[in-house]
Amino acid sequence: MLKYILIPLLPLIAFIINILFGRNFIKDKAHWIAVPAVACSFILALSAFMNVASGNVININVYNWIVSGTFTVTIGFLIDQLTAIMLIVVTSISTLIFIYSIGYMHGDKGYYRFFSYLSLFVFSMLILVMANNFLLLYFGWEAVGLCSYFLIGFWYEKKSAANAGKKAFIVNRFGDFGFGLGVILVFLTYGSLEYTQVFSDAGSIAGQTINIFGSDVDLITLICLLLFCGAVGKSAQMPLHVWLPDAMEGPTPVSALIHAATMVTAGVFLVARCNPLFSLSHTAMNTVAIVGGVTSIFAASIGLVQNDIKRVIAYSTVSQLGYMFLALGVGAYSAGIFHLYTHAYFKALLFLGSGSVIHALGNEQNMQKMGGLKKYMPVTYAVFVIATLSITGIPGLSGFFSKDEILWRAYSSGELGKVLWLLGTIVALMTAFYSWRLIFLTFHGKFRGTHEQEHHLHESPKVITVPLMFLAFGAIFAGYAGIPPLILEHGDKIGEFLGPVLGHPHGEGSHLEEIMVMMTSVLVAVGGWYGAYIMYVKKPDMPLEAVSKFTPLYNLLFNKYYVDEIYDKVFVKPTLKMSDKVVLGFFDVKIIEGIVNGVPNLVGAFSKKFREIQTGMLSNYGLVMALGALCIIGYVIFLK
Amino acid sequence: MSTPQLFFAYFAVMMTGLSLMVVTRKNPVHSVLYMLILFAHIAALYLFLNAEFLAAIQIIIYAGAILVLFLFVIMMLNLRKEETEKRFQKQWPLGIGIGVVLAVFLIMIVGKIAVIAPLGPYSIDAVRSDGHIMTVGKVLYSEFLLPFEIASLILLVAVVGAVVLAKRKIE
Amino acid sequence: MENVILNQLNYPVLSYTVFLPVLGALLLLFMRNTAMIRWTTLLVTMATFVISLPLLTNFDKTTYKMQFVERHQWIPSWSINYFIGVDGISVLFVFLTTLLSILCVLVSWKAIENKVKEFHIAILTVEAAMTGVFISLDFFLFYIFWEAMLIPMFLLIGVWGGPNRVYAAIKFFLYTLVGSVLMLVGIIVLYFAGGNTLDILTLGTVHYPVKLQFWLFLAFFAAFAVKVPMFPVHTWLPDAHTEAPTAGSVILAGVLIKMGAYGFLRFSMPMFPDAVRFFMTPMLVLSVIGIVYGALVCLAQKDLKRLIAYSSVSHMGYVTLGIFALNSQGMEGGILQMLNHGIITGALFLMIGIIYERTHTRVIADYGGFATLVPWYAGLFIILTFASIGLPGTNGFIGEFLVLFGAFKAQKLFGVLAATGVILGAGYMLWLYQRVFFETPNPNWGPGHHPLWDLDLREVITLAPLFALIFVIGFYPEVFLSYMHPTVENLLKHINTHAFAGEGLIAKHLMEIF
């Protein structure tokens, strides 16, 4: 079983070799180290998957990491059904994106650096999913954040890239702040951080309260909400979603791998992993569902009007992540993971496709300057359409199955669920609209870029298109792992597979209702397409008219509800100002230094006065001496 | 008043007056000259007290050496304009006050003291028979030999010190 | 002598560790050639390190007792002994001291040009004094080393420092002296209260009246809080760090400011358990303020070294927070964090010294784009940045996590508040890194202007041990944690069993005092 440790270790080794020798020796051969390493990881992951599929759960402790008093935590790995799925997702998509990057990053002066960071990321992500305790999970959690920081700021000479990387890390820290406290609270509650022990004891504390800041809080709810803080940060949910769109400053393969397929889904993974805890707290579950639902509609609405091709997809990611949380929140853990799994393929495909477009246009990302690329880039166009069909939930493609599962589970879970279902359906409409808008703006119509760009338009090389095709294959067929029982008895293979870990959701609802939900989602998908078709193909003037009609709304959406500006005004600026003017300028310099320098100054001022007694004049000293002598003599004469 | 007392009265008045002149003269040279006269009177007083050797020394050392040194210095510094400036410091009334009070105190002490020590072996006759110089010499070279040697060291140090200090440049 | 283990090695290892540098300093007096002076100092520090290594390898990790103990009568009429030994806490700091001293010599190889001999004598004496502080088991000996340390340090700052060095040196000296004097009073009181002995171990077993404990705790607190430095007596540190030469900053950050926290562990905890319990909350409050305050000030700093100095205030806040959480996680985390801070901040100061040699500026705005200009340097710096932030896999994480764990366990509020320091820490360190290394290179540097060159071999050798330690501790902290387990357990047991006074009794005593 120890061979599975190699799954994360191989990318780590690739990282170390590349970072140490890449600059001077390996240079543009870095992929010869990285790609085989991650491919081997993929193969090992497959073997692990087979092993798990045959009914084994692998749980190995390698060594004691930290020991202090009663606190013990190990470096150890757990490969169960959930991890196995994640392993497959992470390693397969990584492998494809590594290959894609060979073409995409070709000629970049940081080539070796790119592959080392990417390898380090894969290592971290694998640690994250394979950990068998919360602290090691936290390790992976932070480490992926680190890699994200490196990769977003990969072109660090660009100020915006450096800013975005920093922003991503710091915003994530806010989430991790809660996550870390959650981990501590888990240990204090259960006396262990190992999943197996924590989850088997999970129920033992139901109903216990904890006194925190003077008020009693339900312990399990508190733990769940703290852990969920981390998930909110990493998965870019409201209100910590602000970093993800900015993260698009990184190279496109990074956006695909980290900010779409894998890292951002860590939050979903975390909540799914902790389902025995979450299931105990209604408050926590509802919070998860509401945060997910609100985020998904919020991000989708922003996505409607954005012009940057990658940003549209980024908001789409945030929105889809919201979907997953919605699923988790209504108790449909396996549906959430299922969507995570299908989403990874079609979203990676969308990103890589857009990367192909950007590559062809010489780093142009504004969709208003594209158009008509269909005839120049047929393969890219084809995969883009497949991905869009998939994400909008057209029956027969992956997205349909997972999305439908989520909507149905939401619908069937009760009152709140109905509201969430409505929300989800609206989101689906919006998703269809902006996805098709993207396609129409990019591939249809006339080319709106410069003449020079048009001259250079070309289909991307094989090393880019082949991974796209593989992903397209995934985007179509990945969903067949979870065919709803309504259509095919025992079709929900993935749900059954994950059952031992995630349990089975139970909802109420008739077949009729299920069919209705399914039909509705298909209808809105088509409706979205039709809307986009009308606006961007049939009547290209309509968008402008709409903008002029609804200018305030448009501005609100275009400026992302001004969240960044609000954060800047409310948190960033005041903190910086306070640290400079109040803490340093007033408190440190004026008060503390004032006292510190004031005491010596006071003594100095006093002695300055006092030392004037020392006139330095001989006669004065003589006078005083004589007076003293007189006193003594007087004393002797009169008093003795 | 007997003759010795008359003599003493003369000396006392003269010496007090000369002392006052010494401390009040504007021109330092004058002060030194008054001092010279004062020293002559002191020497005479020593004779009066049967201390011939001391009288001689008073003249030779004090008047002949020390005062001349003072004179040298005054001449050397050539303090002409001193004569035009104030001779006393601002605190001179205090100086007078202290001087007067001190005098009063000391006079009061004199009234109080009574010498009740046993008389020593050096009566006037004893001193006369050997001569004052021999008597002093005997005591100095026997009982006070060590202080005497120390005094010589002090003088040596003074000589060296004076030379070093007064040298134009110390290298 | 049942509570100590005498030195089992065939040579007096601790005495050698202390006095070899002194001997080296004496030897330097007779040398003129600067190259020879440098090599001699390097050899002496390395020999000291090698000699002190058996302390780690032959250490008995199963006992809390003092080990490698040497004891000789010194001034019998005052029952003063030459009594030295190490336990699981001090042994780590002896290691750190001897290691950092080597690096200090290496980093000064080119940076120090004038008064070379005197500089190296100062380095060697300060090494000896610092080691002495950690191993003394007699108050008299301890105080001598404690004060002796100040003199070479004062000179290091005041002679080889920056433009404002005299102010900084005097500030440093006076600050620490004020505290030390109060401690001296405390020591004298202890001498009489504890039965006319200066033996630290014996004094630690005496149970003093609660009222006396309070006053003594405060007296010792004055000395230690300044050294740590705790808020609000921290302002000497930025000045001293900024003005000190690189080696001085490294010694300051690496070892010297650990002595305050060490003092709490060695003296305050065993001797005044009641007072420690009573002052737990105020100490936690001060620590948390220190953490947040230091971090906030960092955000406003424009000077590279000052920023790191204030980050020290923040990090040392974690140390005291952990120690005064009074549970094993917090305390071990605190001790480990002391070590970590010595390694990370020591390395940061080394790095800053290295770049200062090239640029001769410490103003952050003068940098920019250095990742392009000096890539290896930038790579190493980012490791330190993340170690300082406390990223898992580096030593900073282990310490910070244990401290936060302990604090949260002890008093939730402080755990939560202290954790905000983690966010702020990421903020200022990453912002610093961005301003120095990212974006387009500042036109002041680069080809054709002021030449910059990447790390050379000497500098890599200087830094390598610290980087190795960062990862070793990050992945396998047991290497160092295992030394302190028994000591910390024993200390906590001592505090919990000896602190007889409940809250009510303490309150009653307090009423009597005020």
Next chain:
Amino acid sequence: MVPLSWYILLSAVMFSIGVFGFLSRRNLILIFLSLELMLNSVNISLVAFSHYLQSMRGQILVFFIITVAAAEAAIGLAILIAFYRNNPTIKVDEINLMKG
């Protein structure tokens, strides 16, 4: 016979005058001179005591006083000259290098 107390009174008065001179004069040389005056007044009383007690010790002491006075005068004046070279004044109220 002249009573002993007369000598002592004379000595006291001279001493007081010396003190006055010492405290009041501006000229450093005069201050030295006042000092000599005080020494001499003491000498007178010493010799008088010596005479009336029929002891030699007082006179011996006078020897030493003269010795020391000579040394003092030499050194003092040398210092004065050295000082004057750097700072051409010998008025004590202008010499205040020791002013705090």
